[in-house]
Amino acid sequence: MIRALFVAAVALALCGTAHAAGAPVVVIDPGHDLRANAETEPIGPGSATRKIKDGGGTHGVLTGIREADLVLGVSLRLRALLRRAGVRVVMTRTTTASTSMGNIARARIANRAGAALLLRVHADGHASADVRGTHTLVPEARSGWTDDVYRPSRRAAGLVQTELVRALGFPDRGISERSDFTGFNWADVPVILVELGFMTNPVEDRRLARGEVRQRAALGLCRGTLRFVGVAPSRCGV
Ligand SMILES: [Zn+2]
Numbered sequence: 001m002i003r004a005l006f007v008a009a010v011a012l013a014l015c016g017t018a019h020a021a022g023a024p025v026v027v028i029d030p031g032h033d034l035r036a037n038a039e040t041e042p043i044g045p046g047s048a049t050r051k052i053k054d055g056g057g058t059h060g061v062l063t064g065i066r067e068a069d070l071v072l073g074v075s076l077r078l079r080a081l082l083r084r085a086g087v088r089v090v091m092t093r094t095t096t097a098s099t100s101m102g103n104i105a106r107a108r109i110a111n112r113a114g115a116a117l118l119l120r121v122h123a124d125g126h127a128s129a130d131v132r133g134t135h136t137l138v139p140e141a142r143s144g145w146t147d148d149v150y151r152p153s154r155r156a157a158g159l160v161q162t163e164l165v166r167a168l169g170f171p172d173r174g175i176s177e178r179s180d181f182t183g184f185n186w187a188d189v190p191v192i193l194v195e196l197g198f199m200t201n202p203v204e205d206r207r208l209a210r211g212e213v214r215q216r217a218a219l220g221l222c223r224g225t226l227r228f229v230g231v232a233p234s235r236c237g238v
Pocket of ligand 1: 031058122123
């Protein structure tokens with residue numbers, strides 16, 4: 001009996017390993033870090049245009065919560081959901097403790113991982129406290145930089161934005177293309193950047209501070225990601 005159980009356990013372990021090896025890899029990139037990074041880097045391969053590595057992100061107008069902490073919280077919840085659904089997850093960071101690594105480094109982590117998707121998680125800020133809503137950004141198609149990842153990135157953005165808006169209930173600001181994002185132009189894998197909501201809007205700041213709302217955001221991101229990689233979104237749970 002013990003021997004039979006042992007054999008069954010080994011078989012299960014082997015089966016689990018084989019499954020994980022064939023599973024898609026998703027790289028989650030929680031935006032920013034503890035400190036901004038004023039060093040510059042070229043916005044795309046071979047470009048003479050340089051931008052700073054990280055301006056540091058925004059913060060909650062009421063709560064004072066740092067964007068870096070909010071997006072890491074959502075990203076860790078998302079990691080748990082995706083892993084449970086059988087997706088292999090690589091994180092660009094798991095703490096908010098350092099100077100931000102910059103966007104070429106973030107893209108290279110996804111390139112090296114052969115990611116099915118690089119999912120960049122951010123929250124927005126605006127000079128006007130009235131501006132609010134959920135927004136997803138994708139690379140503009142540019143020959144030699146992003147033409148190879150443009151179409152799958154658009155498809156991923158559509159799926160994730162729809163699920164995220166449904167999960168959070170914030171206004172839908174749609175999808176925008178950007179040609180000037182270093183983290184897009186260096187990516188050799190499909191890439192999107194979600195702006196969960198506006199931390200400069202009191203309603204969205206207060207809601208995004210709640211664990212239950214962060215879990216809903218993670219669930220929306222999980223469902224959109226699973227749709228993109230061809231796994232049933234129900235595997236994120238309810
Ligand atoms: Zn940000």
